[in-house]
Amino acid sequence: MKDSTGPQSGYATPLELHRAPPPRERADAARNRAAVLEAAARLFAEHGVAAVSMDQVAAAAGVGKGTIFRRFGDKSGLANALLDAREHALQEAILHGPPPLGPGADPPARLAAFAGAYLDYLLEHLDLVRMSETAAPGARYRIGAYHFWHQHATILLAGAPDPRYAAHALLAALAAEHVTAVLPELGEERLREGITRLARSQYPSAAS
Amino acid sequence: MKDSTGPQSGYATPLELHRAPPPRERADAARNRAAVLEAAARLFAEHGVAAVSMDQVAAAAGVGKGTIFRRFGDKSGLANALLDAREHALQEAILHGPPPLGPGADPPARLAAFAGAYLDYLLEHLDLVRMSETAAPGARYRIGAYHFWHQHATILLAGAPDPRYAAHALLAALAAEHVTAVLPELGEERLREGITRLARSQYPSAAS
């Protein structure tokens, strides 16, 4: 990946969604981006994310390899672009949706709701998210989405001894790699309860 | 990696250290293993773990590439072998050392001591551990060491609502990838305090 801030990166600045991308995208570029996303979605669904190579995606989309890498940076960028819509929907629900996920509920309830909603999102697209988080070292922590989740959790954790740290710790338990490893051992139910408890236990008065 | 349980895997079964490896190792094999470990340690120290390729290690050790892979499985296996001694020292201190890390102190104190000691170990060898955890997908959760840490934390967390989950959550915050990302933002001090607090907050009566 050489430049993740160019016009090709598909997600908006955290807490300021829907900014218009300053430099317009050429018509052929838009056509190719759509073709690549479509081909990738189909191949990933058919064979599993890990089993599909970038060459295969390029061939299926009828474009050159270089085109994919120019647009999406690397494999984690492609995975991110595919998740973009779902991710934005969750961000939207957090910013403007009904409580407890959206504004209105008290912070502990919102944090628990966030953890649960994020887990839903994660379990729905586990392999894709995992790819987006692990394709490149440190990828997870560089993408805008992570900053959004972290910022949101930090704000809700105001009052905890170290809100920024606590937010990171909660998100660590929501890493795709971690959830992938723990899920088969404990099952979805215990995972969900555990995450919820973890969210609650970050507050000073917590007693599980 | 084709077989991580063969005679080449360098770590002992959790909670049963120092079992004798059943099939003896041939003399030339032992010589080559030592040469590889020495070369790898030197190259990693000199150029950084990430910047050294397996070919370079093979060349420096004067052996073929196949030899390295047969012995260590993959890059994460090689990193693991280099960490082996440090790791066993920590395990030894946990099993038979003085409290609060070793037996004797009450569980919350032992868990906090474990978290701190593990963080020491991690910060001392961050790049190596990171390589051992991220070179292959899921590598972290497959190695024996993870099971040891998890088992230890689970036992200490008896009484918590879901000890196994809580142990996983604590270890998630101690993942090399996570610590690598959080360290530059928060610094060692806040990291250490955060981990300690996290360990304490896993107990029902916790009030930070």
Place this chain on the structure above:
DNA sequence: ACCACAAGTGGACTATAGTCCAGATCTTTC
């Protein structure tokens, strides 16, 4: 319509992890 040029393209190229197996080398047995 045409031009100038920025933006985009695709496939050859590089770097690296990991596989494979014919042959070399140890160890054991007699």
Place this chain on the structure above:
DNA sequence: GAAAGATCTGGACTATAGTCCACTTGTGGT
């Protein structure tokens, strides 16, 4: 100490991510 056979070796080979750049194609200005 020689044969038999298990173990180990090394380098050619494959697969894949990601780079590079000469060429093509849109686009906005005139």
